Amino acid sequence: MTWLVLGSVIGGIIFGYSIIPDEIIKQMDTIITCALAFLLFLIGIDLGRNKSVIIKIKSLGVKILFIPISIALGSILGASFAGIILGMPFNESSAVGAGFGWYSLSSVILTQMYNAEIGTLAFLTNVFRELFAFMAIPLIAKHIGKCEAIAPGGATTMDTTLPLIAKTVGGEAAVMAFINGAVLSMLVPVLVPLLIKLPF
């Protein structure tokens, strides 16, 4: 699965960089939206026919919120650790990390509130996060664990990385991943402005 993911993404990058016609470029967003909506529809079918999933999720209850909380905490801690290595102030590195993979929103907020360089850094960091998540999810699902496989995707686990999680980890994790992505998506517009305002 990891090789299939790698091959598809790298194939797409090379194809996009070299030979793609302009008419297709204009349609890229539509193609992605359609592919994603179709996949989410299929995941819905898979979850709907697998009735034990909902019962298991219900039994977890509020505990399920520990997942987005720990992913938020881990992302911000990890990013600020990277900030120390790179010699960046805490507010910059933590705010970039609090994008949780949602590159469009985090880069707009930081460009508007702070400066264009950190905005671009947030854009790149969170594009990379999504990209690395695609590669890490099948590996983590196989070698580390189910819940851990949700972590790399961050806020993207409610849309772009959800099909991969459903495929490699299963229906139960897909429901947890969707809830995780929804909660983290709500936290991005709160945490990014809050962290960048810190004076250190």
Place this chain on the structure above:
Amino acid sequence: MITLWTILFALIAGGILGYSGTLKDFFEKHLDNIITLGLVILLFSMGIKIGINEEILSSLTNLSVKAAVISICAITGSVLIMRILTAKFFQ
């Protein structure tokens, strides 16, 4: 950009269809393969979007090294905390 309503609509519509059990055997048997095919199309298209993005390709310098370090540390941090948490709460 996909909206929240598209996501919810697609998931719920699929959920109702799956729950009702009206699907033909063919679809049930091949659902996994169809999902894989859909994933390849999605990932390939997202690759294309990166390949045509001047901003990503032109700043493949100092800033992208920083971005790679931060994203890898953020991923590692979240997996680690998740690992500690699952050991404590989800056993």
